[in-house]
Amino acid sequence: MMEKLSEHGCFGGTLAYYKHASNELGCDMRFTVFIPSHGEGKKLPVVTYLAGLTCTEDNFTTKAGAYRIAAECGLVLVAPDTSPRGDHVPDEEAWDFGKGAGFYIDATQSPWDKNYKMYSYITQELNNLIVENFPVDGKRQGIFGHSMGGHGALTIYLKNPDIYKSVSAFSPIVAPTECPWGHKALGKYLGNDQKLWAAHDATVLMKELGDASARPMILIDQGLSDPFLEEQLKPHLFEEACASVNQKLTLRRHKGYDHGYFFIQTFMEDHIRHHGKIL
Amino acid sequence: MMEKLSEHGCFGGTLAYYKHASNELGCDMRFTVFIPSHGEGKKLPVVTYLAGLTCTEDNFTTKAGAYRIAAECGLVLVAPDTSPRGDHVPDEEAWDFGKGAGFYIDATQSPWDKNYKMYSYITQELNNLIVENFPVDGKRQGIFGHSMGGHGALTIYLKNPDIYKSVSAFSPIVAPTECPWGHKALGKYLGNDQKLWAAHDATVLMKELGDASARPMILIDQGLSDPFLEEQLKPHLFEEACASVNQKLTLRRHKGYDHGYFFIQTFMEDHIRHHGKIL
Numbered sequence: 001m002m003e004k005l006s007e008h009g010c011f012g013g014t015l016a017y018y019k020h021a022s023n024e025l026g027c028d029m030r031f032t033v034f035i036p037s038h039g040e041g042k043k044l045p046v047v048t049y050l051a052g053l054t055c056t057e058d059n060f061t062t063k064a065g066a067y068r069i070a071a072e073c074g075l076v077l078v079a080p081d082t083s084p085r086g087d088h089v090p091d092e093e094a095w096d097f098g099k100g101a102g103f104y105i106d107a108t109q110s111p112w113d114k115n116y117k118m119y120s121y122i123t124q125e126l127n128n129l130i131v132e133n134f135p136v137d138g139k140r141q142g143i144f145g146h147s148m149g150g151h152g153a154l155t156i157y158l159k160n161p162d163i164y165k166s167v168s169a170f171s172p173i174v175a176p177t178e179c180p181w182g183h184k185a186l187g188k189y190l191g192n193d194q195k196l197w198a199a200h201d202a203t204v205l206m207k208e209l210g211d212a213s214a215r216p217m218i219l220i221d222q223g224l225s226d227p228f229l230e231e232q233l234k235p236h237l238f239e240e241a242c243a244s245v246n247q248k249l250t251l252r253r254h255k256g257y258d259h260g261y262f263f264i265q266t267f268m269e270d271h272i273r274h275h276g277k278i279l
Numbered sequence: 280m281m282e283k284l285s286e287h288g289c290f291g292g293t294l295a296y297y298k299h300a301s302n303e304l305g306c307d308m309r310f311t312v313f314i315p316s317h318g319e320g321k322k323l324p325v326v327t328y329l330a331g332l333t334c335t336e337d338n339f340t341t342k343a344g345a346y347r348i349a350a351e352c353g354l355v356l357v358a359p360d361t362s363p364r365g366d367h368v369p370d371e372e373a374w375d376f377g378k379g380a381g382f383y384i385d386a387t388q389s390p391w392d393k394n395y396k397m398y399s400y401i402t403q404e405l406n407n408l409i410v411e412n413f414p415v416d417g418k419r420q421g422i423f424g425h426s427m428g429g430h431g432a433l434t435i436y437l438k439n440p441d442i443y444k445s446v447s448a449f450s451p452i453v454a455p456t457e458c459p460w461g462h463k464a465l466g467k468y469l470g471n472d473q474k475l476w477a478a479h480d481a482t483v484l485m486k487e488l489g490d491a492s493a494r495p496m497i498l499i500d501q502g503l504s505d506p507f508l509e510e511q512l513k514p515h516l517f518e519e520a521c522a523s524v525n526q527k528l529t530l531r532r533h534k535g536y537d538h539g540y541f542f543i544q545t546f547m548e549d550h551i552r553h554h555g556k557i558l
Contacts, residue, residue, distance in 0.1 A: 009535035257288035
C-alpha cells in the first residue's frame with residue numbers, strides 16, 4: 001500500500017520519502033516522514049506541516065531546516081503534498097488553483113469533486129496511515145503550515161480538536177472569504193454560495209469558538225516585507241477574532257522578512273519548540 | 280557589472296542572489312551571498328562553498344541549513360555555481376561532465392578551454408568581486424565543499440595558502456587521479472597526459488607539502504552509506520597523505536549517512552564553527 005522511495009540519515013534519525021495510492025484523492029500521493037532517534041517501542045508526538053501554493057512535500061523537507069530541532073525535541077514531522085497529482089486529475093493553467101493549490105478543503109463542484117479532497121485526506125486517510133505505520137502517539141498531534149498551508153493548519157486544527165492539540169503558522173491566509181486567493185479557490189471548489197465558505201475560514205471559525213481562554217496558545221509569524229501581506233493574508237483579522245474569544249495568540253510581525261523559506265527557516269526553531277512544549 | 284536578483288531576510292542578516300557577466304568563463308554566472316547582521320563598517324571573515332556534480336548555487340543556499348550558525352559566528356557565506364552556463368557553452372549529455380561539472384580546474388583542451396575556467400573564476404574573478412563589493416576581510420577567507428566541491432575546496436586551499444586559511448569538506452573526491460569521475464573530467468579538460476592531472480589532486484598535493492604540522496586542522500565528514508564511497512571518494516588515501524606530512528586531519532566516518540544534503544545539514548554546524556574558529 002505504502003512504498004518507501006528513499007531513506008536518509010538526518011540528525012541522528014531518518015528522513016524518508018513515501019508514495020501511496022490515495023483512495024480519498026484517487027491518485028498516487030507522496031509525503032515525507034522524519035523520525036528522530038528514539039527508544040524501542042516508544043510512541044512519539046507527531047506534527048504535520050502543510051505547505052503553500054505551488055508547493056509539494058519537498059519544499060518543507062529540503063528548505064525548512066526543521067529536523068535539527070525535531071531531533072532534539074523528539075518529534076515526528078510529516079510533510080504531505082498540497083494537492084492531488086497525476087495526468088488524470090483536472091487542472092487549470094494557474095499557479096493559484098488546481099494542482100499545487102488544493103487549499104485543504106473537500107471540493108463539491110465538478111470536475112474538482114472527484115480528486116480535490118485534501119481536507120479528508122489530511123485529517124483521515126493520511127492521519128490513519130501515519131498512526132498505523134509509524135512510532136507515533138495519535139493522541140499527541142500538532143499541525144502547522146505556511147500561507148495556504150497556514151490556512152489549512154488553522155482551519156483543520158479548529159475543526160478537529162479531538163485530533164490536533166497544537167497549531168502554528170507562517171504567513172497564513174487567515175480569512176479566505178476576504179481575499180482573492182480564497183475567493184478563487186472556495187468559489188471554484190465549493191461553488192458560489194458564500195455561506196458555505198465560512199466553514200473553511202479560520203477567522204470565522206475562531207469567532208464561533210466561544211470562550212477560548214483555556215486553549216493553548218497559537219503561534220503565528222509574519223514577515224513585514226511579505227508582498228502578499230495586505231491583499232491576501234491580513235493577519236489582523238485573525239488577531240481580532242482571537243481577542244474576541246480570549247484565544248491566546250502570539251502574532252509576531254518581523255521587519256525585513258518576506259514570504260519565502262529563508263523567513264520560515266529563521267523562525268522554524270520557535271515553531272518546533274512551541275509544538276514540543278504543548279505535546 | 281553585478282546585478283542583485285533578489286534579497287531575503289534570513290536569521291537577522293540577508294541572503295541575496297546575484298548575477299554577473301564573467302570574463303573568465305565567458306558567460307553569465309550566478310552566486311549567493313549571506314551577510315550576517317554586523318556593525319557598520321565592520322569587515323567579516325568569508326567562507327566559500329563549492330557544490331558537487333549537477334549542482335548550482337542553489338543547492339547549498341536552500342538545503343544546507345548553514346545560515347543560522349553563520350549568523351551566530353559572524354561569517355559571510357558565498358555559494359557560486361559549479362560550471363559555466365548558457366546555450367553557447369559546450370556541453371555533453373552527461374551528468375558528470377560539462378555543465379554542472381566544472382571540476383574547479385582550468386581546461387586546456389578544446390572545446391572546453393573557452394569557458395571551463397572554474398579554478399581561475401573562484402580564486403581570482405569571484406574572489407575579487409566578493410572582496411570589493413561586500414563587507415568582508417579578504418585576509419580571513421576559508422573554503423569548503425561537497426563531493427566534486429570537496430575536491431575543489433581541498434585543492435584550491437592547498438594551492439592558495441595566501442588566500443584561504445581554513446578548509447573543510449563533506450564526502451570529497453580526494454584523489455581524482457584515482458577514480459572514474461576524476462579520470463573522465465581531467466582527461467577531457469586537461470588531456471590524456473596524466474602527469475598534468477597531479478596538480479589538481481588533493482592527495483598528491485598534500486604529500487608534496489613538506490612538514491604540515493603547524494597548519495590548521497582539516498575537517499572532513501563522510502557518510503558510510505554513501506554509494507560513491509569506495510569507487511569515487513576513497514578518503515583513506517587523503518588520510519594517509521595527511522599522516523605522511525603530519526597534517527592534522529579530523530576525518531569522521533558516519534554510519535547511516537549517505538551522499539546528500541540531509542547528511543550535509545546534519546554536520547553543517549561543525550563545519551561553520553571549524554571555519555569560524557580558525558578565521
